[in-house]
Amino acid sequence: MLKIDPTLIKDLKAFVGLDIDELELVLSDAHSSLFVKGEAFFREGEKATRFFVLLDGFLQVIRTTENGEQVIMRHFAPGDVFGIAPALRRDTYPATALAVADCVALHWPNRFWDIFEKKVPRLVQNAHGAVGERLNASQDRIVEMATEQVERRVARAVVRLVQQTGKKTAKGIRIDMPISRQDIAEMSGTTLHTVSRIFSSWSNLGLVAVGRQKIEVLSAHKLVIIAEGH
Amino acid sequence: MLKIDPTLIKDLKAFVGLDIDELELVLSDAHSSLFVKGEAFFREGEKATRFFVLLDGFLQVIRTTENGEQVIMRHFAPGDVFGIAPALRRDTYPATALAVADCVALHWPNRFWDIFEKKVPRLVQNAHGAVGERLNASQDRIVEMATEQVERRVARAVVRLVQQTGKKTAKGIRIDMPISRQDIAEMSGTTLHTVSRIFSSWSNLGLVAVGRQKIEVLSAHKLVIIAEGH
DNA sequence: CGAGAAATTGAAAAGATTCAACTCTCGTGG
DNA sequence: CCACGAGAGTTGAATCTTTTCAATTTCTCG
Secondary structure, eight states, X not given: OOOOOHHHHTTSGGGTTOXXXXXXXXXXXXXXXXXXXXXXXXXXXXXXXXXXXXXXXXXXXXXXXXXSOEEEEEEEOTTOEEOOGGGXXXXXXXXXXXXXXXXXXXXXXXXXXXXXXXXXXXXXXXXXXXXXXXXHHHHHHHHHHHHOOHHHHHHHHHHHHHHHXXXXXXXXXXXXXXXXXXXXXXXXXXXXXXXXXXXXXXXXXXSEEEXXXXXXXXXXXXXXXHHHOO | OOOOOHHHHTTSGGGTTOOHHHHHHHHHTOEEEEEOTTOXXXXXXXXXXXXXXXXXXXXXXXXXXXXXXXXXXXXXXXXXXXXXXXXXXOSBOSSEEEESSOEEXXXXXXXXHXXXXXXXXXXXXXXXXXXXXXXXXXXXXXHHHHHOOHHHHHHHHHHHHHHHXXXXXXXXXXXXXXXXXXXXXXXXXXXXXHHHHHHHHHHHTTSEEEETTEEEESOHHHHHHHHHOO
C-alpha cells in the first residue's frame, strides 16, 4: 500500500526497537497523507477512526473553551505518535490537532491497533511510554500553572519550543516556526500583551531577539535560569 | 495468598468485565495492606516496584515543587487503580500517594503486570482506560488553570470532592473527609486566604456551610453554576 | 504601495497575594 | 473537667502582578 523504505523510519521514536519485518508489516497497512499548514488532523469530540505517526512537519494540539478561548496543550514533532485514542480505550479524540507547518503523517484505521498489539507489541509499548510522558508533562504543567508566575511560565514555553524546533544560528538558537505572541500566550496561560511586555524586557536585556512571529534565543542559559529559577 | 471473596470486588471499576476465574487468578497473586491515614503508598521519584487497587479509604496524589509548595494532583477512591507505572513503561513513581483516611489496598509486584496483560487482558485494558481519563482530566485542569479565575477553580475543586466523597445530609451534601482551606488551595492553585474569603462569601449567600475542616454544600446547583458558568 | 495582521506600550482597573493581627475550635493533659 | 496550646480559620490593609482597554506603530504580503 505504501512505498516507504523501512530504513527511513526505523529511527523514529514511535518505531524504536522494531525489527525490519515488523516495520514492513506496519508500513504495509499504513496510509500516508499530506496535511497542509492550518489543516486539522482531527477535532475535539470527533469520533476517533485512526491513529497517526508524524513523519514530517509540526503540529499543535489545542482545546477550546466554551467562550472560545484556545489553549495550546502541546506540540508534536516528527516521530511522535498522536491521535492514539485506542491506546486509552477512548472512542473520540480528546482535542484538536492542527498542522502548524505542512505535515506528512502515516495513519492506520483503529482496528489495526489491536492487531499491532499482538503482532508488533513493541509499537504499542512505545505508544504507552509516550502516553506516560505526556501525562507526566501535563502534571508538570499543572504544577507550573499553580505555583509559578507568568514570566517563568513564558520562559518555559519558549524553552520547550527551542528544544522541539530550535535551529542553531550565528548568534543563538532560532525557533524554526512562525510563532506569534498570541501562540506563546496560549501556551502559558496569559495574554498576548503580557507576553509582548516580557519579550520587550528580555530583548532589552539582550536575552532574545524577537520580531514578527519570530524568536531567537541569544542566551539560552539565562533563559533557563528564568525558567527554572537557579 | 489472600482470602478475599471475588464477589466482593467484582464490581470495582478496576475489575469490571473480569469473570470469576480471572478474579480468582488476580486475587491469588495479590497482597493486601492497610495504610493508615497520613502514610505514603509511595513517593515521587521512588523506584516503582508494585501497582495498586484501592479497596477502601481515600488517597491523594501530590507533587512538591523545589521550594516546598505542594500541589494536589488528584484523589482516588475505592475501585481505582494507581501506581501503575508499568502501564506507562515508567520505572519510577511520578508523584507521591498519601492516605487521606485509613486505606486498604491490594497490590502486586510489577512483574505481574505483563503476566496479567496476557492472562487477564481486560484488567490491563481497564487500567489504560483509567489512564486515558486521567490524561483527559489533567488537560481539563490545564485549560481551567489557564483560563478561569480563582473562584471558579475553587468551585470546581469542591464539586469534584462532592462527587467523589459526598454524603447526603438533612440540608445538603457533606464532604465526608476532613478537608482544610489549605487542601482546597492546593487543589486549585491559590492560597488558603483566598479560599477562606471565597468560602465566607459563599457562606453568606447560603450556598455552603463551612467549619473547621468541614464543608457542606447546601445548594449544589448554584455551586455548579459558579463552577461551570451557566 | 496599501491593507490587515501582529506587536507595542501607556494608563487604569481588577484580582489575588502577602503580611499581620486576631479568633475560634478541639483535643490533651494536669 | 477545665484550661491551655496548637492548628485552623478569618479578615483588614497594603501591595503586587496581571489583565483590560485603548491608542499607535510596525511589518509583511499580495
